[in-house]
Amino acid sequence: MPSVYIKTYGCQMNERDSEAVAAQLVAKGYSLAATEKTADVILLNTCSVRDMAEQKAIGKMQNIAADVRKNRPDVVLGFMGCMAQSRGKQLIDQLPDVDLVIGTQKFHRTADYLDEIIQGKRAKIVDVAAEQGSEATIKEHILFGKTTTKAITAFVSIMQGCNQYCTFCIVPYTRGEERSRTIPDVVAECRQLVAGGVREITLLGQIVTSYGKRDIPIKDGKSAFVQLLEAVHEIEGLERIRFTSPHPKGYGDDLVEAYGRLPKLCESAHLPVQSGSDRLLKLMHRGYNRERFSGIIEKLRKVQPGMGITTDIIVGFPGETEADFEETMSLSRAIRFDNAYIFKYSPRRDTPAASMPDQVPQDILEARHARLLELINGIAAKGYDERIGRTEQILVEGESKKGPRRMTGRTRCNKIVLFDGSERHRGQLMDVKITHTGSFTLYGDPAIVNLD
Numbered sequence: 502m503p504s505v506y507i508k509t510y511g512c513q514m515n516e517r518d519s520e521a522v523a524a525q526l527v528a529k530g531y532s533l534a535a536t537e538k539t540a541d542v543i544l545l546n547t548c549s550v551r552d553m554a555e556q557k558a559i560g561k562m563q564n565i566a567a568d569v570r571k572n573r574p575d576v577v578l579g580f581m582g583c584m585a586q587s588r589g590k591q592l593i594d595q596l597p598d599v600d601l602v603i604g605t606q607k608f609h610r611t612a613d614y615l616d617e618i619i620q621g622k623r624a625k626i627v628d629v630a631a632e633q634g635s636e637a638t639i640k641e642h643i644l645f646g647k648t649t650t651k652a653i654t655a656f657v658s659i660m661q662g663c664n665q666y667c668t669f670c671i672v673p674y675t676r677g678e679e680r681s682r683t684i685p686d687v688v689a690e691c692r693q694l695v696a697g698g699v700r701e702i703t704l705l706g707q708i709v710t711s712y713g714k715r716d717i718p719i720k721d722g723k724s725a726f727v728q729l730l731e732a733v734h735e736i737e738g739l740e741r742i743r744f745t746s747p748h749p750k751g752y753g754d755d756l757v758e759a760y761g762r763l764p765k766l767c768e769s770a771h772l773p774v775q776s777g778s779d780r781l782l783k784l785m786h787r788g789y790n791r792e793r794f795s796g797i798i799e800k801l802r803k804v805q806p807g808m809g810i811t812t813d814i815i816v817g818f819p820g821e822t823e824a825d826f827e828e829t830m831s832l833s834r835a836i837r838f839d840n841a842y843i844f845k846y847s848p849r850r851d852t853p854a855a856s857m858p859d860q861v862p863q864d865i866l867e868a869r870h871a872r873l874l875e876l877i878n879g880i881a882a883k884g885y886d887e888r889i890g891r892t893e894q895i896l897v898e899g900e901s902k903k904g905p906r907r908m909t910g911r912t913r914c915n916k917i918v919l920f921d922g923s924e925r926h927r928g929q930l931m932d933v934k935i936t937h938t939g940s941f942t943l944y945g946d947p948a949i950v951n952l953d
């Protein structure tokens with residue numbers, strides 16, 4: 502059977518989709534190639550959120566075609582995911598070496614399409630059609646990591662798509678309408694993962710606060726998403742639950758309160774704010790203002806004072822003035838995010854913002870990005886330093902890339918901790934004392950805790 506190599510760009514949803522496609526192919530007898538150099542099938546799972554992500558994947562495919570095809574003409578090359586969905590056949594017109602283009606609702610067809618191509622039944626396949634029920638098509642994950650050891654953490658996709666249509670964002674076009682899986686379906690997948698050794702699950706969706714909104718009625722004041730959290734929380738053997746990403750608009754008090762009630766729900770929240778300026782938030786079609794966002798954070802910190810809070814921010818949205826940008830700076834100072842992903846605005850085809858007036862010149866965009874990054878990094882570094890001397894509970898995920906005797910885990914607030922340990926620690930919940938910090942990393946020592 503052939504071997505496959507999948508390279509993933511973009512978000513955790515893409516990582517999860519790649520895992521699912523890999524699992525599907527392995528179930529059919531494929532092996533996983535360690536590098537593209539030896540693979541019979543090379544798939545790039547793409548991201549469209551910014552132009553740079555698209556250019557990276559296109560450049561990579563050009564290099565692969567030039568390198569690999571020269572010596573091994575039978576290698577199958579394919580694009581999957583968001584850029585495949587959004588550009589479709591155009592990708593083959595641009596890159597004639599590409600054999601397969603699979604959209605975001607067709608991952609479950611990958612093995613069939615590869616069969617047809619490998620057997621010579623069809624030369625090129627493009628499938629970017631919508632498919633009803635596709636949100637629940639692939640549930641099998643294999644638990645593979647960098648080694649053959651079992652995974653401790655896993656992603657579970659609870660919904661597909663987004664109906665919010667923020668004016669800068671291509672996702673509603675690439676991922677389609679919101680479609681949610683049922684609670685029993687998600688719980689069954691989580692149970693299976695826990696039976697296989699997983700101890701922490703991250704529930705994934707583009708806008709999880711809209712989960713099940715149309716299909717699952719509110720019960721005892723609890724939204725469908727909170728009902729789902731409760732159901733997953735009941736799974737025995739599961740230690741930790743996270744989710745990403747909620748949207749401030751639909752962030753109800755029931756979700757805030759869940760952090761106080763459900764001990765497995767980790768004290769960390771990734772809540773994208775995008776801007777601190779009410780004027781821009783409106784132009785972005787975000788559906789909340791600065792006060793509402795700050796109010797949610799305040800409530801969360803009341804329920805869990807140590808909550809780790811991260812966000813996404815866009816700089817250089819069309820029409821962003823110096824005053825708007827200062828509002829984002831002042832919000833960042835006021836909230837003191839643990840970290841923020843700062844994106845330079847990138848015009849996306851089909852989105853309203855791409856044709857808005859007053860696009861921000863590149864040099865201003867770069868300068869604002871640098872200023873905000875410095876502010877965010879400074880706040881984050883202080884937050885990390887404050888943890889020195891504290892004891893934190895970590896879940897050990899495995900070996901760190903930094904060396905064989907260095908293990909890595911994460912705190913409940915989602916901060917990475919490295920410590921000197923060994924394979925026997927994998928999967929353990931343990932207390933470590935934080936001894937020093939590095940860039941967005943904590944270093945811990947389990948032995949010191951035992952001496953206390």
Ligand code: SAH
Nearest residue numbers: 550669670707746773813814844845846847
């Ligand atoms: N709802 C998803 C958002 C997906 S896009 C989630 O919360 O995970 C991830 C982030 O990319 C967004 O939060 C936004 O900050 C950024 N982004 C989206 N479109 C962008 C664009 N056109 N230019 C720059 N950044 C963008």
Ligand code: F3S
Nearest residue numbers: 663665666667670672
């Ligand atoms: Fe994109 Fe806004 Fe949805 S950022 S994914 S349209 S909530």
